[in-house]
Amino acid sequence: MQERPYIRAVKFKSPESLDWASYPYVVPAVNVLESIKFHPQVTFFVGENGSGKSTILEALALALGFSEEGGTRNVQLNTATTASDLHQAIRTIKSYKKPQDYYFLRAESFYNVATYMKQVNYLVEYGGDIHLRSHGEAFLKLLTIKLKGKGLYLLDEPEAALSHDVDDNLIGFRSFMSGAISIYYCYPFSYFIGLSKCQNLSVFGYRD
Numbered sequence: 001m002q003e004r005p006y007i008r009a010v011k012f013k014s015p016e017s018l019d020w021a022s023y024p025y026v027v028p029a030v031n032v033l034e035s036i037k038f039h040p041q042v043t044f045f046v047g048e049n050g051s052g053k054s055t056i057l058e059a060l061a062l063a064l065g066f067s068e069e070g071g072t073r074n075v076q077l078n079t080a081t082t083a084s085d086l087h088q089a090i091r092t093i094k095s096y097k098k099p100q101d102y103y104f105l106r107a108e109s110f111y112n113v114a115t116y117m118k119q120v121n122y123l124v125e126y127g128g129d130i131h132l133r134s135h136g137e138a139f140l141k142l143l144t145i146k147l148k149g150k151g152l153y154l155l156d157e158p159e160a161a162l163s164h165d166v167d168d169n170l171i172g173f174r175s176f177m178s179g180a181i182s183i184y185y186c187y188p189f190s191y192f193i194g195l196s197k198c199q200n201l202s203v204f205g206y207r208d
Helices: 053-063 107-119 135-146 164-172
Strands: 007-012 035-037 042-047 090-094 101-106 151-156 182-188 199-202
Touching: 007 053, 042 053, 053 090, 053 101, 053 151, 101 107, 101 135, 107 135
Parallel strands: 042 182, 042 199, 101 151, 151 182
Antiparallel strands: 007 035, 007 090
């Protein structure tokens, strides 16, 4: 039996009891969701703005014990408290093998995580003070230093702070991604042309 993906699938606990006309269940991607089966190495969520990519990734992160704003599972930052209750309505089907590392990167709140890491003086694994680097450099240090492999990583728009050249380096990072790792990306539509060893999950549509 394969040890990866560390999260094999996600399903609704009781779909018949949900109000599909209310938020977050009316969000296009959520509205047509029955289950997601994950690729052993990398799964990408792709879709137009507002289709529900981040909503699903956030729910998966919260169901796994991360905070709304990201970081490791030891970092519990919930300053905004804007998450939906979707995480309470889903269940994860896990591998028999636990990952050795966990991380949830949420681009829009990474600054808050960086501030917290400085407050607790835990910067070595981020390559030093994150605030002394540009936004893009901080992201790249996270991806190349903090994420050590043999882990479960959820990345919400990690390309947001990266230039085109660095984006190319990130795509070249696939030799690391195809190792003993499961990564779930949330990316714009049609971003990953030609990336091997991955699964694209397009998210759009409505439930009848």
